[in-house]
Amino acid sequence: MQGSLILDEQLCFALYAAQRSVTAAYRPLLDELGLTYPQYLVLLVLWERGEITVKELAGALRLDYGTVSPLLKRLEAVGLVRRERSARDERTVFVAVTGRGEALRERAECVPGALLAATGLGGGDVARLRAELWQLVDRAEKAAARSR
Template sequence: MGRESYPGPMTDTEWLRLNRQICFSLHAASRAFNSVYRLILKDLGLTYPQYLVMLVLWEHGDLPVKKLGEQLRLDSGTLSPLVKRLEGAGLVRRERNAQDERSVRVHLTEEGTALRERALEVPPRIMSATGLDLAEVVDLHARLERLTTALDAAAEAEARAAG
């Protein structure tokens, strides 16, 4: 990773170099994305995690917090404060299930629904910021999905082996 390519067989020492760690390359790319998103989303009044919540709600409509967390791969301890801040901004409202008080459903407000129109400018700006063309973005997305699936399976296997 980094700017150097892998030069044939790797020694133990080379495997432990920071610029050889795919996880660090992904981490660095994620931080760089967050920097760009922070600037672009400022006009919408959203943080990047709040934008992700809004994306799921715009796509799927009203959802229970549990389903929202599954879509975003976030636990309720992380998701609940995000939803509360969005509610405070008037973009969503939370509603407890009358049959099951533990279940909370998140609904878009009119303002939250209207924000979608302004958010349409975000993906093209991000795409431009990547310096990649559409085919490269599509390929990278597919590779990252395969990587995520493989890592999820590996984590499951490790957890089973650990007992």
């Protein structure tokens, strides 16, 4: 199979452009909450799972520890999360939302619906897109693992 070298025909470029556009659509919604998009993702995981280790958080976000750590420092500095070393193993750090972070959850509940309204996507469109993207993630991860 011959691939094209035309930019607009690249799957990676379409994904990159979509990611940038969706993040830009989130920006005004998250500005009202005082959050960046990566900080919002951290809070989504913590609101869903409660207290977890930084390693588990990084895994859920598909990020490395070095990327997650500065996000947590900034969220901790504004009082939205707390980090605590495990008494049993000081290499393990737990992270959880604070009361202030939990209060922000209520204000954030409108964000997903507002984004759907802004983009004009319906629930069925979102479910289909999300399923296709997760399938692509799975295939790309397998391809990356084979090439190591």
